[in-house]
Amino acid sequence: xxxxxxxxxxxxxxxxxxxxxxxxxxxxxxxxxxxxxxxxxxxxxxxxxxxxxxxxxxxxxxxxxxxxxxxxxxxxxxxxxxxxxxxxxxxxxxxxxxxxxxxxxxxxxxxxxxxxxxxxxxxxxxxxxxxxxxxxxxxxxxxxxxxxxxxxxxxxxxxxxxxxxxxxxxxxxxxxxxxxxxxxxxxxxxxxxxxxxxxxxxxxxxxxxxxxxxxxxxxxxxxxxxxxxxxxxxxxxxxxxxxxxxxxxxxxxxxxxxxxxxxxxxxxxxxxxxxxxxxxxxxxxxxxxxxx
Amino acid sequence: xxxxxxxxxxxxxxxxxxxxxxxxxxxxxxxxxxxxxxxxxxxxxxxxxxxxxxxxxxxxxxxxxxxxxxxxxxxxxxxxxxxxxxxxxxxxxxxxxxxxxxxxxxxxxxxxxxxxxxxxxxxxxxxxxxxxxxxxxxxxxxxxxxxxxxxxxxxxxxxxxxxxxxxxxxxxxxxxxxxxxxxxxxxxxxxxxxxxxxxxxxxxxxxxxxxxxxxxxxxxxxxxxxxxxxxxxxxxxxxxxxxxxxxxxxxxxxxxxxxxxxxxxxxxxxxxxxxxxxxxxxxxxxxxxxxxxxxxxxxxxxxxxxxxxxxxxxxxxxxxxxxxxxxxxxxxxxxxxxxxxxxxxxxxxxxxxxxxxxxxxxx
Amino acid sequence: xxxxxxxxxxxxxxxxxxxxxxxxxxxxxxxxxxxxxxxxxxxxxxxxxxxxxxxxxxxxxxxxxxxxxxxxxxxxxxxxxxxxxxxxxxxxxxxxxxxxxxxxxxxxxxxxxxxxxxxxxxxxxxxxxxxxxxxxxxxxxxxxxxxxxxxxxxxxxxxxxxxxxxxxxxxxxxxxxxxxxxxxxxxxxxxxxxxxxxxxxxxxxxxxxxxxxxxxxxxxxxxxxxxxxxxxxxxxxxxxxxxxxxxxxxxxxxxxxxxxxxxxxxxxxxxxxxxxxxxxxxxxxxxxxxxxxxxxxxxxxxxxxxxxxxxxxxxx
Numbered sequence: 001x002x003x004x005x006x007x008x009x010x011x012x013x014x015x016x017x018x019x020x021x022x023x024x025x026x027x028x029x030x031x032x033x034x035x036x037x038x039x040x041x042x043x044x045x046x047x048x049x050x051x052x053x054x055x056x057x058x059x060x061x062x063x064x065x066x067x068x069x070x071x072x073x074x075x076x077x078x079x080x081x082x083x084x085x086x087x088x089x090x091x092x093x094x095x096x097x098x099x100x101x102x103x104x105x106x107x108x109x110x111x112x113x114x115x116x117x118x119x120x121x122x123x124x125x126x127x128x129x130x131x132x133x134x135x136x137x138x139x140x141x142x143x144x145x146x147x148x149x150x151x152x153x154x155x156x157x158x159x160x161x162x163x164x165x166x167x168x169x170x171x172x173x174x175x176x177x178x179x180x181x182x183x184x185x186x187x188x189x190x191x192x193x194x195x196x197x198x199x200x201x202x203x204x205x206x207x208x209x210x211x212x213x214x215x216x217x218x219x220x221x222x223x224x225x226x227x228x229x230x231x232x233x234x235x236x237x238x239x240x241x242x243x244x245x246x247x248x249x250x251x252x253x254x255x256x257x258x259x260x261x262x263x264x265x266x267x268x269x270x271x272x273x274x275x276x277x278x279x280x281x282x283x284x285x286x287x288x289x290x291x292x
Numbered sequence: 293x294x295x296x297x298x299x300x301x302x303x304x305x306x307x308x309x310x311x312x313x314x315x316x317x318x319x320x321x322x323x324x325x326x327x328x329x330x331x332x333x334x335x336x337x338x339x340x341x342x343x344x345x346x347x348x349x350x351x352x353x354x355x356x357x358x359x360x361x362x363x364x365x366x367x368x369x370x371x372x373x374x375x376x377x378x379x380x381x382x383x384x385x386x387x388x389x390x391x392x393x394x395x396x397x398x399x400x401x402x403x404x405x406x407x408x409x410x411x412x413x414x415x416x417x418x419x420x421x422x423x424x425x426x427x428x429x430x431x432x433x434x435x436x437x438x439x440x441x442x443x444x445x446x447x448x449x450x451x452x453x454x455x456x457x458x459x460x461x462x463x464x465x466x467x468x469x470x471x472x473x474x475x476x477x478x479x480x481x482x483x484x485x486x487x488x489x490x491x492x493x494x495x496x497x498x499x500x501x502x503x504x505x506x507x508x509x510x511x512x513x514x515x516x517x518x519x520x521x522x523x524x525x526x527x528x529x530x531x532x533x534x535x536x537x538x539x540x541x542x543x544x545x546x547x548x549x550x551x552x553x554x555x556x557x558x559x560x561x562x563x564x565x566x567x568x569x570x571x572x573x574x575x576x577x578x579x580x581x582x583x584x585x586x587x588x589x590x591x592x593x594x595x596x597x598x599x600x601x602x603x604x605x606x607x608x609x610x611x612x613x614x615x616x617x618x619x620x621x622x623x624x625x626x627x628x629x630x631x632x633x634x635x636x637x638x639x640x641x642x643x644x645x646x647x648x649x650x651x652x653x654x655x
Numbered sequence: 656x657x658x659x660x661x662x663x664x665x666x667x668x669x670x671x672x673x674x675x676x677x678x679x680x681x682x683x684x685x686x687x688x689x690x691x692x693x694x695x696x697x698x699x700x701x702x703x704x705x706x707x708x709x710x711x712x713x714x715x716x717x718x719x720x721x722x723x724x725x726x727x728x729x730x731x732x733x734x735x736x737x738x739x740x741x742x743x744x745x746x747x748x749x750x751x752x753x754x755x756x757x758x759x760x761x762x763x764x765x766x767x768x769x770x771x772x773x774x775x776x777x778x779x780x781x782x783x784x785x786x787x788x789x790x791x792x793x794x795x796x797x798x799x800x801x802x803x804x805x806x807x808x809x810x811x812x813x814x815x816x817x818x819x820x821x822x823x824x825x826x827x828x829x830x831x832x833x834x835x836x837x838x839x840x841x842x843x844x845x846x847x848x849x850x851x852x853x854x855x856x857x858x859x860x861x862x863x864x865x866x867x868x869x870x871x872x873x874x875x876x877x878x879x880x881x882x883x884x885x886x887x888x889x890x891x892x893x894x895x896x897x898x899x900x901x902x903x904x905x906x907x908x909x910x911x912x913x914x915x916x917x918x919x920x921x922x923x924x925x926x927x928x929x930x931x932x933x934x935x936x937x938x939x940x941x942x943x944x945x946x947x948x949x950x951x952x953x954x955x956x957x958x959x960x961x962x963x964x965x966x967x968x969x970x971x
Binding site: 028126127130132133134135137138140142145146216218225226229230232247248251256259263266267268269270271274275278286288 | 666670673674677678682683688696792793795796797798800801804805808812900903906907910911915916925926928929932937941944945947948952
């Protein structure tokens, strides 16, 4: 017996839960909480905002935070808090579509690459790696140059750029599943690749998909913010956290709070999705507990 | 429990002070959280003596070895005392600075997995030379390199000069284990600890590596603590053997004596299970009934009683150590009285007194 | 070793060809008529036809593609549709600026991340390690441009220590160059460092569990010595991969940072070309960035061969 046995001995000697470290369990909780808050903000904005977030009000320009305007107003007199509420909708919308595109293409690609003959799988992965040469922002700018800036363009670009992450992870998971005895048994029993993929591989890699979706959401939120900041994202007047930041830049000396609120919103949302992803990863695969 | 700690498996008297002793382990406990994985282990190894430590996985034998080295995994804590001749402090609880002066010089270790025990990104010669330079047993790099080549020759690698220049992945498992052995023997340690050094090797290679280890320690007059679950290996490599189960030493004595006339029921089962010529009445190989409980979940009293057919109520209390000689003894309320070759059948019903997979029997 | 190297070069070349086809196809096939796009809807048909002829847009796509590639390979990509000025020198100029930014940012990130990540791994069970871990988690969530805005708010607007924006070539005024470089490089570097720290941490944690580290300690090396001598080189393999991948992120991050700090780099050129509808310029800049990413990936592969002797073996 050596390192392995010793570790097994240690693991079995410790009551369940003792070995799981608190911060990891915490990340699931905190992440879930933050994501729920963002979700709640978006839902709330459908039924209520303190002011019309797009209403330009010259008489209330650059108001400081008050009971009337909780987070103050911007240079056009628009209520910052209302804009933040509406902006969460944009953020979530872009995230959903981008992650959806990435998962819809990346997951089948990863499964096929994992089940196909080795050379074909490698070829697919090489092609997949090639996509890494076109990060989300670059793709979005390319798309914008051709089709003009817009939410749809941003979402699709971010989605396409996220495909490689999904495909690579899912391929790894598929390769593992393909080595398991139940798959070998299913193949021996004459089950076709399609049935095996659907019945054995997909359910077993679904936890990976969920984890990557959460992390991918964080990436999408960051990318959307950057694109809107550059003016390639959501066009005005639809509020967006990234554009709020961009508009705040010229007022940095007089009203830095205009940058602070959307800045915090972006950072906290990204933090939430990252934590949720980490927490889910630990939940699904406790062996990885100490990583990341 | 009248006699709280077991008396030393070797001679109870004067064992700690004898100038001949290389290693003296006293009341060694290893615990994680509140659970004891190794309990009250007591033994002494004399200069040049080769001692085997056998037991199934989870018996605590590796943890005992790692406590001696001070290399327990994070979270595990050893208490008790481990003294090494020529070292003026206890190895248990010694700080890293002190321990690092002892490791690799006074005590060295050969690990089970040769495939992962070497740094894949460093040339083999440098890995050997390092142990000489760390302890300043060679004055400079050049002479350490030369010594490394010499050591590689000693462990029987063909073309040692070229081998020193190669990376671990260029060697087979057996060859890597030779390199690990060269590192361990480099500073002529007083004690060599081997943790299943041949288990991961091909059967054909095992004997040769084992022979090298034994010759290596004999040439250096080093003592050896050899951990394995393979009784045949112990029989060839060691003079004395200790049997561990459930974190305790349950029997100890000269190899010949323990293997031919085991006293503890567990030892008897172990020997029966390793004898491939013996089968039960249904023609099956003999095994010990049940399985090793998870570490720290052994029964109170005699740790073996839940797998032992001879167990009675008295076994719920802890058996005392019964010395049978200067270096031997056992801890059992119902020791085997006859040689193992004759079936024991006091309880008739089970027939041969051996057990199969199905039956929980006695050993 | 040589076999491996040739293999990697072949992969690089193939990737370059494929990505150039992607970029070309995307810009040339999908959008309709770049000349029309460049001149705008109001332009007369004759003007459009003239521009098409001038830039060879009336020729078959294969010819157009080969011409374009030839231009890239010979470092003479021709003139812009809009300004009619040569593209090559402009890109070279801007690339220099961006490289300063990216390289400084990356170096800063490494200086911060490697010791921090190692410390976090070694102390992963102690409060100090956990606090650092939490901090890095927060750092990852802050986009570079937000970090830039915050840095400007504090150090330029608030304290007035450093200029809020602008760019001066180092040859012209080294001191001003450095002053203007600090904040943008820090914004890129800090965010990058947060991400990198986490990878360094997990790589070192993996290595800490390796048997050879225990062997090293059994030899008489202290834990820190063992980690430094035997661990770091092995931990470097996954970290170098991430570094390579993240250089791509950094290049793109620079696009945004250049906008925040008003720096005339490749990113500004790209954004300006997009708003000017200068499609050939966009195509070239995108290709340059993609090339840079692929080249870095190639270098990462080569560095692997140097770090890990196991990979040098010819057969897979």
